[in-house]
Amino acid sequence: MIQLCSNDDPPVSFTVPRKAVELSKTIKTMLEDLEGFDMEQTPIPLPNVDAPTLELIVKWVEQHQDDPPPVEKPRVEDDDSDDSDADDDQEPEVVIPEWDKKFLPTDDEQKNQLFKLLNAANYLEIKPLLDIGCKYVADKISGQTVEWVRDYLNMENDYTPEEEAKLKEEIAWAEGL
Amino acid sequence: MVDLEVKVARVQAENDRLRRTLADFSERVVCGRLTGDLPDNFLEQFSQLPDRPLEQVLRFLPARQVVQMRHVSRRFNHLIRKSSKTMPKMKRDGIVVFRSNKAGELIVGWFNYRNKKIAEATLADHGIALSELLRFIHIGGRMHFSDGFSATDEVLNQLSIAWLTIRPEVLVFSGDLSHTSRDSLKAFFVKVEPFVTQIQFQGACNIADSLLSDDVIGAAGQLDGLMITSVSSGSELPNLNIGDDTLLSMVDAGDVSSYFLVMDCSSITPGGIRAFVEKWMKKERPQLDANYSGFRGLLEACDLAFYKCANVTPATVEEACGDLLEEGTMAESYVGFGGGKKVERVQYIIQCPSSNCRLGIVFSDYLFNCYCKYEPMLEDEIDDYYDDHDLDDLDPEIEHDDFDA
Numbered sequence: 001m002i003q004l005c006s007n008d009d010p011p012v013s014f015t016v017p018r019k020a021v022e023l024s025k026t027i028k029t030m031l032e033d034l035e036g037f038d039m040e041q042t043p044i045p046l047p048n049v050d051a052p053t054l055e056l057i058v059k060w061v062e063q064h065q066d067d068p069p070p071v072e073k074p075r076v077e078d079d080d081s082d083d084s085d086a087d088d089d090q091e092p093e094v095v096i097p098e099w100d101k102k103f104l105p106t107d108d109e110q111k112n113q114l115f116k117l118l119n120a121a122n123y124l125e126i127k128p129l130l131d132i133g134c135k136y137v138a139d140k141i142s143g144q145t146v147e148w149v150r151d152y153l154n155m156e157n158d159y160t161p162e163e164e165a166k167l168k169e170e171i172a173w174a175e176g177l
Numbered sequence: 178m179v180d181l182e183v184k185v186a187r188v189q190a191e192n193d194r195l196r197r198t199l200a201d202f203s204e205r206v207v208c209g210r211l212t213g214d215l216p217d218n219f220l221e222q223f224s225q226l227p228d229r230p231l232e233q234v235l236r237f238l239p240a241r242q243v244v245q246m247r248h249v250s251r252r253f254n255h256l257i258r259k260s261s262k263t264m265p266k267m268k269r270d271g272i273v274v275f276r277s278n279k280a281g282e283l284i285v286g287w288f289n290y291r292n293k294k295i296a297e298a299t300l301a302d303h304g305i306a307l308s309e310l311l312r313f314i315h316i317g318g319r320m321h322f323s324d325g326f327s328a329t330d331e332v333l334n335q336l337s338i339a340w341l342t343i344r345p346e347v348l349v350f351s352g353d354l355s356h357t358s359r360d361s362l363k364a365f366f367v368k369v370e371p372f373v374t375q376i377q378f379q380g381a382c383n384i385a386d387s388l389l390s391d392d393v394i395g396a397a398g399q400l401d402g403l404m405i406t407s408v409s410s411g412s413e414l415p416n417l418n419i420g421d422d423t424l425l426s427m428v429d430a431g432d433v434s435s436y437f438l439v440m441d442c443s444s445i446t447p448g449g450i451r452a453f454v455e456k457w458m459k460k461e462r463p464q465l466d467a468n469y470s471g472f473r474g475l476l477e478a479c480d481l482a483f484y485k486c487a488n489v490t491p492a493t494v495e496e497a498c499g500d501l502l503e504e505g506t507m508a509e510s511y512v513g514f515g516g517g518k519k520v521e522r523v524q525y526i527i528q529c530p531s532s533n534c535r536l537g538i539v540f541s542d543y544l545f546n547c548y549c550k551y552e553p554m555l556e557d558e559i560d561d562y563y564d565d566h567d568l569d570d571l572d573p574e575i576e577h578d579d580f581d582a
Contacts, residue, residue, distance in 0.1 A: 029191075029195060030195055033191075033192050033196070034195075094237070115225065115226050118226055118230045119226065119227060119230070121230075122227055122229050122230050130230060130233060131233065133230070134230050134234045134236075134237060137226075137230075137234045138234045138236075138238050139237070141234065141238065141242075141246075142237075142238055143242070146245060146246065146248040146249055149246060149249050150249050150250065153225065153226065153231075154225050155225065155249055155250045155253060156250060157249070157250060158250050158251050158252075159248075159250070159251065164248070167247060167248060168248070169301070170306070170309065171244050171245060171247055171309070172299075172301070173298035173299060173300050173306050173309070174240075174241050174244035174298070174310075174313075175241075175298075
């Protein structure tokens with residue numbers, strides 16, 4: 001068993017089976033790196049994750065600890081070469097499983113909790129969780145207006161009116177797509 | 178060995194990083210409490226998603242919306258522009274038509290293979306808008322550079338430098354090519370070389386004297402079809418520097434059908450045609466089973482048409498390769514009525530029943546019409562029933578290709 005600590009004051013710690021916790025690539029790498037240390041006795045502090053979020057993470061990894069590992073696809077990043085196949089890989093269809101649908105904090109007032117969860121999944125490198133969370137957000141955003149998305153994502157319109165007008169012209173062509 | 182060392186070094190570096198990270202964590206935990214300064218934006222990121230999840234969200238959105246989302250904020254705009262390279266593209270494998278209108282705007286229309294319009298975009302500022310559009314859309318299938326200045330250097334250059342693959346199989350030029358230079362046309366051909374199999378200049382006007390030559394066409398690599406014809410049989414093309422090299426390069430064309438139809442090409446010689454016929458007859462072909470009496474597979478057909486080509490007439494071809502054409506050849510004199518005037522059509526046909534192939538040489542323009550590729554009408558209404566997701570399902574004919582491989 002491995003202990004994970006939240007960033008709260010005082011920290012809240014969770015005890016998680018090693019198998020489950022290894023769904024997080026970040027922690028898995030860390031554990032592998034510290035092979036030889038008695039990690040069962042050393043709580044791992046997670047300075048980016050608060051207690052409610054960590055609780056969700058723990059719930060999710062415990063539920064999914066027996067999932068078959070996802071097929072890794074090497075991702076070419078920032079590859080400027082004109083690789084004929086680089087732009088070809090369509091994103092595989094992500095389907096949110098039933099359990100996860102109920103699990104995700106999807107009520108509107110829980111929006112920030114959802115973002116915190118995705119933040120944590122990103123930081124802990126739990127790709128399947130990140131994928132279904134992002135898929136949920138994308139479905140939510142899909143078809144909505146720019147204003148709605150701004151509000152939903154807590155983003156501020158930081159364009160000057162001039163910039164905005166110019167951008168509007170620049171993207172006008174997309175209307176017909 | 179070097180590889181291993183590099184790998185070891187990398188793992189070592191990663192180990193060091195993790196050790197430092199853990200040490201960093203441990204330092205901050207005093208008596209089980211987290212102390213010290215919080216990282217920048219630490220609180221902000223609770224209400225905002227970091228770039229990676231946001232990017233992942235964008236990957237699930239349709240291209241149209243991704244483009245519009247640039248409007249949300251500077252950060253979003255920056256992220257979209259940064260990540261548009263790796264984002265899934267809208268696939269357009271039907272017919273893409275480029276056309277310019279009187280206002281100088283470039284109109285890009287997409288159609289499916291049944292000429293139904295899928296989408297249309299009007300690009301006021303070619304340079305910016307076209308490069309933007311190419312970030313989000315795959316172009317495949319057939320490309321028409323149609324009315325007006327549709328294949329200008331500016332347009333071709335944008336297509337050539339686009340980092341994503343443009344994979345048209347057929348290129349049709351029928352607009353005004355006075356704003357098109359050799360260099361940009363050649364660069365564009367180089368770009369599409371792995372995919373393009375047929376190029377047609379059908380009714381393109383204002384072709385500069387030096388625009389079309391063996392080396393420009395050659396830049397497009399192995400072709401199965403090439404057609405160069407003017408608007409109507411009355412008007413003339415400039416001197417085309419397309420000669421025997423281009424003709425001969427087509428001998429190895431695909432094994433189903435190929436065509437080489439040109440007019441006003443004075444650089445083609447009877448000697449070149451002889452070399453072509455010789456090579457074509459010797460070409461290696463899959464052997465047909467002599468005992469097999471059923472369907473013999475597709476006929477390999479090759480059509481050559483030389484219309485108004487100064488050096489190529491029935492007489493000179495007869496003289497240069499009469500011996501090759503002798504057997505199994507019909508020199509057919511056909512008299513009919515075309516546009517009220519009497520036309521004589523001479524054609525040579527070489528049939529090789531054993532290998533199921535046929536070569537035809539004609540000296541009139543009647544084949545040009547057969548091979549003309551007509552573009553769909555831009556004025557059509559957009560077919561709303563036809564969105565991205567249906568594209569693959571509705572068009573099984575594109576499935577066999579390697580688009581999804």
